[in-house]
Amino acid sequence: MILYKPCHLLNCSDKKLGYSNSNLFTVTTSPPSIKNLKREEQQQKMEWGLISISILGLGICWVLNLVVRSMNSWKYEYKLGEKRHKLPPGDLGFPFIGNMWSFLRAFKSAHPDSFLNSFFTRFGKTGVYKAFMFGNPSVIVTTPEACRKVLNDDQHFKPGWPLATVELIGRKSFVSISYEEHKRLRRITSSPINGHEALTEYIGYIEEIVITTLAKWSRMGEIEFLTQVRKLTFRIIMYIFLSSESEPIMEALEREYSTLNYGVRAMAINLPGFAYHKALKARKRLVAVFQSVIDERRTLKRDGVAIKAKKDMMDALLEVEDDNGRKLTDEEIIDLLVMYLNAGHESSGHTIMWATVLLQNNPEFLQKAKVEQEEVVKKRPAEQKGLTLKEIRQMTYLSQVIDETLRWVTFSLVVFREAISDVKINGYTIPQGWKVLVWFRTCHLDPETWPEPMKFNPSRWDSLVPRAGTFLPFGSGSRLCPGNDLAKLEIAIFLHYFLLNYRLERVNPDCPVQYLPHKRPKDNCLGRVIRI
Template sequence: MELASSVSSASFLMLVALMALAWLLKHANWYLYEIRLDEERRRSLPPGDLGWPFIGNMWSFLRAFKSGDPDSFMSSFINRFGRTGIYKAFMFGSPSVIVTMPEPCRRVLTDDEKFQPGWPVSTLKLIGKKSFIGISYEEHKRLRRLTAAPVNGHEALSLYIGYIEENVISALHKWSKMGQIEFVTELRKLTFRIIMYIFLSSESEPVMEALEREYTTLNHGVRAMAINLPGFAYHKALKARKKLVAIFQSIVEERRNQEETKVPAKKKDMMDALLEVEDENGRKLNDEEIIDVLLMYLNAGHESSGHIMMWATIFLQENQEFLQKAKEEQEEIVKKRPPAQKGLTLKEFRQMEYLSKVIDETLRVITFSLVVFREAKSDVRINGYTIPQGWKVLVWFRTVHLDPEIYPNPKKFDPSRWDGYTPKAGSFLPFGAGSRMCPGNDLAKLEIAIFLHHFLLNYRLERLNPGCATRYLPHPRPIDNCLARVRALSSPSV
């Protein structure tokens, strides 16, 4: 009897100890990050949950995005704390505030006096501390001024439109002869070829394949837990970055040698511009700065465009009434073309009003980049809550784009929702907003439109696994990479 009583008491004490330990662990982040704030700031923090020590809310984030229901992550905050549009959390190793409504999103993205880039250290190690996501406001403004015109300016787009169209026509013809392909993989190769030409004047297949392969590994580590151990995605991504830097270093050195030996370049490209630029004191960019800017641009310049081309094609094939309307618009553009004209013009691109709605709707539904990171430079009041100085601010685009109060039936692909509709500031953010908005947005839309123009007129897509699940990290895509056949139409329009 006494033995049984002793065992029971020991079990009870162990249970109490475990419960106490669990309570302490659950509240550890509160002690680490909230207790240091004065009482007024603690009281005015947004509602939310800082999660477990070190891990924070990352397990629930990764679980949601790997479950097939990524929106369950933010739904859990909304269900527990109400529709406040702003929540505290512990994400990517830092105390954070997540904003999910248009006005707070707009404020965070456009107020450079109060907010600065706040990307996780793990992401900076992958993308580069000298890339746009890591440099100061003044450095960013200078480099953006240098790089934006060659990518987005009217003259640049006019220059590249022929090259893009030539490669799209060639790729579609090749795919139609290949049989079964991974559609998104081939699209990414296409968009990578285009961005390589713009930035490096390179069309070397071996170089492109090597770079694109490493970028795929790099991107898988960007949204992963920052565990630098063999076998983990982040560890593989760091190794991929090392290989990418080595490749770019050799390209930079080769180009510098050409400058010294006065070897004439075939054409001026972005690499030439980065090598030549000087600040007001005559300082030029060093190799690390050039490589990080190149690494960032080449990644952003192909990844998003290729995926959006794929999803727009899938959505149109699944909705024949939208496909037919988009196709009729492209046929009308070709019909009005002067007989002597060869290929698309920027004027024709700007006449693609319905196709532009198709692209915008695809960007909204897919939300290729679900979040960007900022950091509060001082205490900031938003929606009646305080964001403490030094805390990260996560602008959660996905929740904004799928808000039923802004976009009724938000997960339905419906280009007609854009008829006569102008989104309010902060409610449509496919390329971000403010001074750090994606500098290649016009080029991306041009690429997507040219691809859809030729696809709609001359091809159709047959998916082999149309019901296959979607993987959401690092970006939304079918788990089979859209295994499909590209079929040429028997009676092509052009």
């Protein structure tokens, strides 16, 4: 029912408003025209049509997504026959890229653990998950027991690094050679960098470099602390392997290694502008440099020219023979150098930087570590000028600081193996030929083993003996990192002199952290080293 109010009460004839009573009455009482009704009906049909098309489009997208996401499963799982029902839970992702987009998105964000957390949420905490990573069907292992089994079982697992990584590090490096080759080369190359005699020989050189470098930094003002520490550790490893102390050569090589490392964990796209393409070019330049050093050493030796009294790793690699009298080829020597010089400075440099930052952020732990170093100096005989290996091995709390930093940082995110035959882990089958990713980060940040895992707390180690597989900073098994003792020695010597004489004042203490290729502040820890 429509109620009409008399127009004279509405004052509808107000001339100021520009309309009359009769006009208003005509508008409000005229019925809707047939034309308007048809227009509204057509509009409703169009709206329903658009809704139907949208629903249909979403349905098609859902079906296409389901089909596309199933392509990897059809390709890699169905050919396994009945064994496919015993695969771990998981998701092989999209064709070609697999789960790499999710991985890179997570590790380029502030929440890298969101990648594996998505597996935990969808499939439960089974400890093993199928995925498609770095171009291969893979199984990710995340529990200490599973990780330890894979790393220590040379009968069922061999190195399984992606082909793209092998192309960068080298086909004759430790990442790709067989168990027997690895055993032989490890024995040859570990003697100059491990053991009491070798470590004692390097203490004096490392001390001298650390002392002079810290003094230099304190006069430089604002520096990228991480960049400078990496240069320091690279200088040390260059001296041990090549007896080189040339600043221009070291800086040029260190830049090439930085480019190489960005490509190791990038998608393997060999096109100009992409990180992997740049990394391949960096490797070519590194190979050219090392080849020229080999040629020069061989020429000098042939001509009977004595170049130095001290033998370095290059001399050892050129002279060593196996049981059949076979010497190493140039390719083998170069690939070993590429690998050792990279691993020998990157991990030590990042660990030193983070240990320094974490101690500065925790005054209680800083003071405790500093007091221990002061006690070392007080107990030293008057005639003794520098550190000894015995003193370093007695630095109990500093050792805890280093171990806690290694756990907290987890420099090596993952290592790769390949199943030689079908293997059962946690009740699931890992098929022959599938890659296995040993995920160190989950072992080091497991709250059941490490209460408040994201908290830096060296004192947690006071009475702690880590359960097997829960602490793997240098790997495990026959392929344990051969340079772990040298790395810890470098870190301990640096922290000893830094704690006694310097402090770090960061420009951006709240700077965001990036996780690829390694965990670091985005500003490379910009700050000032101040003498105290």
